[in-house]
Amino acid sequence: MFSKTCEYALRATIFIAQKTKEGERIGIKEIAKGIDSPEHFIAKILQDLSRKGIVQSAKGPNGGFYLDKASMKQSIADIVKAVDGDKVFQGCGLGLKQCSETEPCPIHHEFKRIRKQLFVMLDKSKVGAFTEALENSLTFLKR
């Protein structure tokens, strides 16, 4: 559904949200461990997320990644859009560029309905909302 980069981005951001709520800034190494991702790769991704304002970062001792209030309220959909673009929310299921209401592909209408539901679901899911379940080991970000 999403690119690997996007999957790592989502896991990392949720992980950072959790740590932020615990009052910590968190370094790349711990993030990589915490979400079971290649360290250097997640570093690249976080660099990009930081540039885009999806996560916040501080250099130097006591530095690391964290989320400010606005970032905490972001939705999964926001992150997906920022990383993979909105192809998954907008694009034609059969890959047609011109596919639209007036020139629909054979599955356009049904597909649109599903995509809409996907978007609504991901848009409702706010990054800051997963902390409690993670703390209580009801949900996981590894393996």
Next chain:
Amino acid sequence: MFSKTCEYALRATIFIAQKTKEGERIGIKEIAKGIDSPEHFIAKILQDLSRKGIVQSAKGPNGGFYLDKASMKQSIADIVKAVDGDKVFQGCGLGLKQCSETEPCPIHHEFKRIRKQLFVMLDKSKVGAFTEALENSLTFLKR
């Protein structure tokens, strides 16, 4: 959502279904034109679809691709599975391999619901069912 290969495979199969209903076998060149895909690439893809029994083919003069009765009843979901595997119907939204009912990722349950709906929709969509709308230019397979 799907790979390019899969998108072309779906368009090609629906196109072949239409031609089959018109009583024609159809060659690679016409298919490529009919679905606006690179000719050599769709040739490769059809070769694979043919091996998998998703489309039927005949070599030599008057040869070409067509669908037998069973293939005509296949669903979009069947083709997606054959080409992209069932990652899109089964896989974790955050890319976790172990994600399951007992070890769910933070969005597991909601995601599952959407994926289910996607599957049901694509499973209901039978390859042979799109012909009429295509004939009447109510739907399209190009651009």
Next chain:
DNA sequence: ATAATAAAAGATAAATTAGTCTTTTATTAT
């Protein structure tokens, strides 16, 4: 049998995505 046709097969190339490693810059505590 032969020539023409059309898919199958195979080999290669280009583009994109995923992943790694090294160097630089900014920040902090001493």
Next chain:
DNA sequence: ATAATAAAAGACTAATTTATCTTTTATTAT
């Protein structure tokens, strides 16, 4: 000021996906 820390930046490699081109095999009509 200096050393330590940690992210940012940049350069590179590997793998996968997408795409192209050539040769072979099967079939049909003459």
